[in-house]
Amino acid sequence: MIKTVNIKPENFKELYFPTLAEITEVQQFTEKEKWYKLSLLDGSNLGHYPGQFVEVSIFGAGEAPISITSAPNSYGSFELCIREVGMFTEMIHKMKAGDKLGIRGPFGQGFDVNELYGKDILIIGGGIGIVPLRSLINYILDHRQDYGRLIITYGARNSKDLLFPEELELWQSNPDVEFHQTVDYGDESWKGNVGVITTLIPPLDLDLKNTIACITGPPIMYKFVLLTLQSKGLQDDNIYMSLERRMKCGVGKCGHCQINHSYVCQDGPVYHYPDLKLIREAI
Amino acid sequence: MKSKPRVAVFDFTGCEGCELNKLNFENHLLDILDHIDIVEWREAMDDQVAEYDIAFVEGSISTPDCVERIFDIRNRTKVLIALGACAVNGGMNAMKNKQSLDTVREIVYGEDKDLFPTLPALPLSSYVTVDYEVHGCPMTQKEFLQLLTSILAGKKPVKPDYAVCVECKLDENECVYGKGMICMGPITRAGCDALCPSFGQYCIGCRGLVPHPNKEAMINILIENGLSIDDAEKRMDLYNSNEKDVVLI
Amino acid sequence: MNGYYLSQENVKDFISHLMKKKTVYAPHAKADHSFVFEEVVDADNVILDYVRTLNSIKKYFMPSREVMLRYNLDDNSYSIEDVEPVKGIFLGVHSYDMQAVLRLDHSFSHGNPEKNYLTRRLDNIFIGTSFTPDNFHFSSSVNIQPHKTEGFDLFMHKTDRGYVLEEVTKTGSDLMKGFDQLTKFHGEYPNSEHFKSHLYAPQEKLSKVFEESYDNPVWHEIAQKCVGCGTCNLACPTCYCFDVEDHVDLSLQSGSRERRLDSCMLRGFTEVAGGEVFRDRLADRIRHRVYRKFKYISDSAGEPWCVGCGRCTIYCTAGISIVDIVNRLVSDYDKKQIVQDSDMIAAWD
Numbered sequence: 001m002i003k004t005v006n007i008k009p010e011n012f013k014e015l016y017f018p019t020l021a022e023i024t025e026v027q028q029f030t031e032k033e034k035w036y037k038l039s040l041l042d043g044s045n046l047g048h049y050p051g052q053f054v055e056v057s058i059f060g061a062g063e064a065p066i067s068i069t070s071a072p073n074s075y076g077s078f079e080l081c082i083r084e085v086g087m088f089t090e091m092i093h094k095m096k097a098g099d100k101l102g103i104r105g106p107f108g109q110g111f112d113v114n115e116l117y118g119k120d121i122l123i124i125g126g127g128i129g130i131v132p133l134r135s136l137i138n139y140i141l142d143h144r145q146d147y148g149r150l151i152i153t154y155g156a157r158n159s160k161d162l163l164f165p166e167e168l169e170l171w172q173s174n175p176d177v178e179f180h181q182t183v184d185y186g187d188e189s190w191k192g193n194v195g196v197i198t199t200l201i202p203p204l205d206l207d208l209k210n211t212i213a214c215i216t217g218p219p220i221m222y223k224f225v226l227l228t229l230q231s232k233g234l235q236d237d238n239i240y241m242s243l244e245r246r247m248k249c250g251v252g253k254c255g256h257c258q259i260n261h262s263y264v265c266q267d268g269p270v271y272h273y274p275d276l277k278l279i280r281e282a283i
Numbered sequence: 284m285k286s287k288p289r290v291a292v293f294d295f296t297g298c299e300g301c302e303l304n305k306l307n308f309e310n311h312l313l314d315i316l317d318h319i320d321i322v323e324w325r326e327a328m329d330d331q332v333a334e335y336d337i338a339f340v341e342g343s344i345s346t347p348d349c350v351e352r353i354f355d356i357r358n359r360t361k362v363l364i365a366l367g368a369c370a371v372n373g374g375m376n377a378m379k380n381k382q383s384l385d386t387v388r389e390i391v392y393g394e395d396k397d398l399f400p401t402l403p404a405l406p407l408s409s410y411v412t413v414d415y416e417v418h419g420c421p422m423t424q425k426e427f428l429q430l431l432t433s434i435l436a437g438k439k440p441v442k443p444d445y446a447v448c449v450e451c452k453l454d455e456n457e458c459v460y461g462k463g464m465i466c467m468g469p470i471t472r473a474g475c476d477a478l479c480p481s482f483g484q485y486c487i488g489c490r491g492l493v494p495h496p497n498k499e500a501m502i503n504i505l506i507e508n509g510l511s512i513d514d515a516e517k518r519m520d521l522y523n524s525n526e527k528d529v530v531l532i
Numbered sequence: 533m534n535g536y537y538l539s540q541e542n543v544k545d546f547i548s549h550l551m552k553k554k555t556v557y558a559p560h561a562k563a564d565h566s567f568v569f570e571e572v573v574d575a576d577n578v579i580l581d582y583v584r585t586l587n588s589i590k591k592y593f594m595p596s597r598e599v600m601l602r603y604n605l606d607d608n609s610y611s612i613e614d615v616e617p618v619k620g621i622f623l624g625v626h627s628y629d630m631q632a633v634l635r636l637d638h639s640f641s642h643g644n645p646e647k648n649y650l651t652r653r654l655d656n657i658f659i660g661t662s663f664t665p666d667n668f669h670f671s672s673s674v675n676i677q678p679h680k681t682e683g684f685d686l687f688m689h690k691t692d693r694g695y696v697l698e699e700v701t702k703t704g705s706d707l708m709k710g711f712d713q714l715t716k717f718h719g720e721y722p723n724s725e726h727f728k729s730h731l732y733a734p735q736e737k738l739s740k741v742f743e744e745s746y747d748n749p750v751w752h753e754i755a756q757k758c759v760g761c762g763t764c765n766l767a768c769p770t771c772y773c774f775d776v777e778d779h780v781d782l783s784l785q786s787g788s789r790e791r792r793l794d795s796c797m798l799r800g801f802t803e804v805a806g807g808e809v810f811r812d813r814l815a816d817r818i819r820h821r822v823y824r825k826f827k828y829i830s831d832s833a834g835e836p837w838c839v840g841c842g843r844c845t846i847y848c849t850a851g852i853s854i855v856d857i858v859n860r861l862v863s864d865y866d867k868k869q870i871v872q873d874s875d876m877i878a879a880w881d
Binding site: 311314315318428429432433435436438439441444445446448449452453454455456457458460461462466468469470483493494495496497499500501503504507530531532 | 562563564565566568586587591596597605752755756757758759760761762763766767777778779780781782783784787792793795798799800812813814815847849850851
Binding site for chain 1: 433436437438439
């Protein structure tokens with residue numbers, strides 16, 4: 001017998017109706033990445049957690065899942081950082097302040113800021129993976145007394161691909177932040193570390209019991225970062241990571257983001273690593 | 284009012300059926316002309332101009348003269364759109380690529396073969412950058428209009444990357460294999476709304492293969508349904524002689 | 533609840549009686565040898581003795597294509613498409629298709645209760661009919677007998693001379709009011725039919741079998757034969773994955789956002805912007821589909837998500853059978869158990 005939840009029509013949800021948002025600011029970070037500040041036109045607050053995403057909607061073109069990069073705030077604005085990787089994002093890149101987009105969400109499970117309370121936080125961001133992590137970083141900076149050390153490791157392909165240049169400098173100069181960055185390929189202008197992101201981890205002096213690693217990056221990165229963390233002695237229990245999949249509906253229906261039994265748009269994109277290990281297709 | 288995009292239409296090696304299909308837009312022709320200016324179109328008018336916003340190009344590239352012209356068109360246009368099977372993947376013309384060019388010339392031109400230089404029949408994209416493609420032999424009006432409206436509205440055109448079977452099932456068609464027909468639907472790129480099977484006919488595969496096709500499996504299906512290996516391969520080649528892509532098992 | 537004899541001659545009058553109450557949807561002939569559910573216009577055209585319909589009645593609650601939004605590009609205004617309850621009588625539904633609807637109810641109400649599907653599901657009446665299994669039906673293996681009445685309001689048990697009509701719910705009894713060409717039936721309702729196709733394990737065992745089958749070579753073997761056309765998903769009465777596309781009208785001022793049934797067998801299903809495909813191998817897609825039918829949802833819902841209708845097998849041009857796949861997994865699992873058991877015995881010795 002299938003247990004069907006008996007739901008009254010007044011509780012049926014209009015799941016696919018976007019809310020209009022206006023772009024209030026645009027900044028170009030790299031050749032391919034732009035940062036957008038938006039406000040919902042109905043004056044409401046997005047009300048998200050770090051690590052969640054929204055479905056961005058362009059009428060005539062469709063929808064795409066995009067990570068929220070700003071920390072939760074009460075001013076009613078939020079920020080997205082969008083890489084141009086196809087026609088949809090190319091269209092967003094043509095937009096300017098004053099243009100309007102549809103927004104659905106926020107969706108999914110973000111980083112559990114309560115679970116992280118009091119811990120040392122090790123941020124590991126590869127490439128565009130820094131985008132959702134920036135939300136968490138700024139949340140922690142906004143609630144600095146609630147958390148232990150904030151260690152940020154960030155790797156990009158080369159120095160031209162580094163995102164949030166102004167903030168990187170702030171993190172670098174903030175005595176409350178341990179900031180390490182690297183690029184895969186160096187050039188004359190680059191004075192810092194050269195090498196993949198995993199090279200930043202071994203030298204770190206970590207309180208293993210009290211450190212939580214939060215990882216986001218391209219799919220290829222996870223395997224190597226996990227190996228590095230494990231050889232460092234960090235327990236699986238202390239690892240959270242965010243996955244990329246095709247979250248089309250955002251509400252656990254359309255099936256596109258499903259990996260084994262898990263819908264990334266509902267159970268993720270941020271997973272506790274012990275849960276993720278049970279999902280064979282995940283990494 | 285914004286000036287309308289200047290549109291030109293060209294043809295290479297092909298039957299010009301796709302172009303004729305365009306002239307047949309009785310119900311929509313005026314709507315289309317609201318949004319564009321057709322500035323050059325050999326089949327419909329005499330004018331010639333220097334530059335265009337959108338060039339629709341039909342036919343495959345199969346002679347040295349074609350090569351020169353397609354580069355010229357590419358240089359004059361902002362957007363280049365390949366229309367129909369021949370332009371998109373070489374189409375039926377590409378069957379000739381399976382034989383030596385000399386043999387082909389001899390069959391067609393006999394003693395005069397040296398007067399007619401020829402090249403393997405290749406899609407436009409083998410020579411120049413193609414911005415958009417409309418598949419099919421001939422292309423369907425619906426898809427052409429969808430592409431045109433998307434581009435004109437500055438939006439992203441949708442191009443199916445799945446098989447004709449999908450559209451057949453969405454339309455609740457009876458599978459023509461049940462009637463003893465041999466259909467290319469399982470491996471042919473959709474977008475035609477399963478036009479032929481919807482009318483009880485089998486799909487001949489005119490829209491080319493889906494990306495990453497399992498060709499071996501399709502050939503097995505054809506053989507299981509009564510074709511010889513030779514006929515199965517010919518059926519596969521009819522519109523797909525240039526297709527090289529394979530599936531990841 | 534009462535039961536009645538309904539003779540073959542009276543079936544047409546019964547349908548006409550139903551047509552006075554609500555719109556009736558029932559099986560009709562299509563093309564050469566197929567059946568489809570359609571709105572009944574003439575009771576004469578209804579065929580209650582059918583093998584299976586091409587698509588299930590899912591299409592009334594989750595249309596294969598559906599406009600979700602309409603928008604105006606000039607001013608970014610948009611409106612949602614109104615969804616109305618179907619409010620129909622579904623006549624002649626087989627038990628496996630009813631069970632499929634109950635499973636969809638679960639999927640669409642679980643988590644986020646989706647307005648589009650659930651609204652269409654309101655105020656419908658279901659009249660079942662028993663069926664004679666062909667070579668492809670295997671619903672008894674997933675606990676769905678041809679006479680299973682769950683979900684129905686009335687049930688027509690096929691007999692030699694017509695039907696025994698069983699009232700299942702109060703709604704069903706009310707529907708009978710005003711129809712008097714009936715004589716009371718006393719006795720046991722028929723309840724068994726002979727199946728030719730079987731899964732060799734119940735769901736409790738399948739759950740264990742699938743725990744051990746992730747790395748079975750069968751996925752790779754089937755992938756050699758499969759063209760990945762998606763027919764199995766699209767014909768499946770419990771599949772509901774969908775994609776959404778936008779279309780711009782010829783006016784260039786307006787457009788619509790449309791959803792359409794999708795298939796996890798299609799390569800593009802898991803493709804993200806930038807081109808990464810998360811289930812690029814056909815074998816992985818086949819495994820995902822079969823696991824979705826017997827493991828991923830079933831583990832939490834407690835029932836197989838396959839209803840044994842046989843559509844995915846009969847419509848597969850490559851001749852791939854889900855029954856064969858599952859039975860192969862069961863047999864491989866059993867062999868492994870025997871080996872493990874004998875290893876244990878050997879260890880004892």
